[in-house]
Amino acid sequence: MEAFRRFRSSWQFPTALMCVYGFFSMVKPLEPFLIPYLTGPDKNLTTEQVGNEILPVWTYSYLIILLPVFLATDYLRYKPVIILQVLSLITTTTMLLWADGVLAMQFMEFFYGVVTATEIAYFSYIYSVVDLERYQKVTSYCRSIQLAGYTVGSVLGQFLVTFEAMSFYNILIMTLVLSCIALIASFFLPMPEKSMFFHRKNCITPEGNGQIQLPEDTDKTTAQKTGGNDLGGSSSASVVHENNTGFVSILKQLWFDFLKCYTAKQLIYWSLWWILSTCGYYQVGNYIQVLWEDKKPSQNFTLYNGGVEAAAHLFGTATTYAVGFMGTNWTVWGELTLGLFSGLGAAALLLMSLTDSIWICYAGYIVFKGLYMLLITIAMFQIAAHLSMERYALVFGANTFGALILQTLVTAIVVDSRGLRLDIVSQFIIYGSYFGVIAAIFVIRGIYTVVSARRKRKSVLPETIAIPDENGLHKDVLLSHKF
Numbered sequence: 001m002e003a004f005r006r007f008r009s010s011w012q013f014p015t016a017l018m019c020v021y022g023f024f025s026m027v028k029p030l031e032p033f034l035i036p037y038l039t040g041p042d043k044n045l046t047t048e049q050v051g052n053e054i055l056p057v058w059t060y061s062y063l064i065i066l067l068p069v070f071l072a073t074d075y076l077r078y079k080p081v082i083i084l085q086v087l088s089l090i091t092t093t094t095m096l097l098w099a100d101g102v103l104a105m106q107f108m109e110f111f112y113g114v115v116t117a118t119e120i121a122y123f124s125y126i127y128s129v130v131d132l133e134r135y136q137k138v139t140s141y142c143r144s145i146q147l148a149g150y151t152v153g154s155v156l157g158q159f160l161v162t163f164e165a166m167s168f169y170n171i172l173i174m175t176l177v178l179s180c181i182a183l184i185a186s187f188f189l190p191m192p193e194k195s196m197f198f199h200r201k202n203c204i205t206p207e208g209n210g211q212i213q214l215p216e217d218t219d220k221t222t223a224q225k226t227g228g229n230d231l232g233g234s235s236s237a238s239v240v241h242e243n244n245t246g247f248v249s250i251l252k253q254l255w256f257d258f259l260k261c262y263t264a265k266q267l268i269y270w271s272l273w274w275i276l277s278t279c280g281y282y283q284v285g286n287y288i289q290v291l292w293e294d295k296k297p298s299q300n301f302t303l304y305n306g307g308v309e310a311a312a313h314l315f316g317t318a319t320t321y322a323v324g325f326m327g328t329n330w331t332v333w334g335e336l337t338l339g340l341f342s343g344l345g346a347a348a349l350l351l352m353s354l355t356d357s358i359w360i361c362y363a364g365y366i367v368f369k370g371l372y373m374l375l376i377t378i379a380m381f382q383i384a385a386h387l388s389m390e391r392y393a394l395v396f397g398a399n400t401f402g403a404l405i406l407q408t409l410v411t412a413i414v415v416d417s418r419g420l421r422l423d424i425v426s427q428f429i430i431y432g433s434y435f436g437v438i439a440a441i442f443v444i445r446g447i448y449t450v451v452s453a454r455r456k457r458k459s460v461l462p463e464t465i466a467i468p469d470e471n472g473l474h475k476d477v478l479l480s481h482k483f
Helices: 002-009 012-026 031-039 047-075 079-098 102-117 120-129 132-162 168-187 247-261 265-295 305-323 330-354 358-384 389-415 424-465 470-482
Strands: none
Touching: 002 012, 012 079, 012 120, 012 132, 012 168, 031 047, 031 132, 031 168, 031 265, 031 305, 047 079, 047 102, 047 120, 047 265, 047 389, 079 102, 079 120, 079 168, 120 132, 132 305, 247 389, 265 330, 265 358, 265 389, 265 424, 305 358, 330 358, 330 424, 358 389, 389 424
């Protein structure tokens, strides 16, 4: 009993619960087969109804909900939002089981928008209940278990569909049970005492820890001003934060930090790629099953959607893992890398749209998703390298929000029944061309960056050899190496 009490009071208890929650909430065997389910005898909807009237609702609801959820997650200290997420997931599954018609499925997509918008609470919670030195370890645990849950769900769904071991209806019943396990785990999560913005505990930050300095007019906060210019807000002096800062003051501080972050030219370029590419990635992921259904109707073909999703995820995970072993100077070569690999993604999308082979479509999707996961990891790392956790969370939310605004415009114009309502092949031609434009922008920018960096190095070299005095020569050489 004493050992259990020690376990409950340690960082391992909430981490274990979040791993249970993360795994069971991510096991969704039907997700790779959602379009065949909706267009099959169970729901009897047409592909046009699903693509042009139902799926766009997810984009709109995600956009509308994201900003309030971003603030509410911190204000409510994470746990209530985690419970809201799994309740929304259960609602989504329940509606897939027993609701019928276009309107009902539109409401289902709305609740799934709530599920995706509240994902921010997952990692935010765990960071609020463990110490800073354990962040890397718990991030590894929680992220790995999420990926494992997604992969297990895809493979399980593929197995059940291929061998006809379960109907779509029974697969959804199983998913509902797994989601209920996640709900039970969420109730046992300890309530955090602090949050990132609205509920800071009284603390003195150590030197150079990257905390954000609160505004001078915050009546319940004492901050010692420093001359630091780091984007992360790090300072050489100690800063004292008290618990109950005003809501308006926090919003002012968030706006100040937002403006401060986006004054860095390098961060703007990486964030621009993030916004543009994430918009396209969401759009492709949302409609890829519609393309597969168009190339090879599920009534005439044994589907391999689950296996393809699992393969794409594993390929993306492998490329992401490889980033940690690359010794590339991303400051110089990063933008060119973004452009070149975005070009490969564009080629994959265009090939998928123009081919009649479902296998080429499958292969193209695996390549596209793997490349995106590789590049977004590099972008996240580059942005996070110069920001405190608070400002990184703010940039992450702002970039995601920007991507959703752009995706909403694309959906409303290209997909929605009140817009152009293009067929799925024409949509993917547009998405491929869209990534082609992104590639062109960043290849040009990347070439400029590489050439500029080389010119700078060449301009330094003559200065180190032009001074005849030997002592001065050695001094200049050292300075050039520092530069």
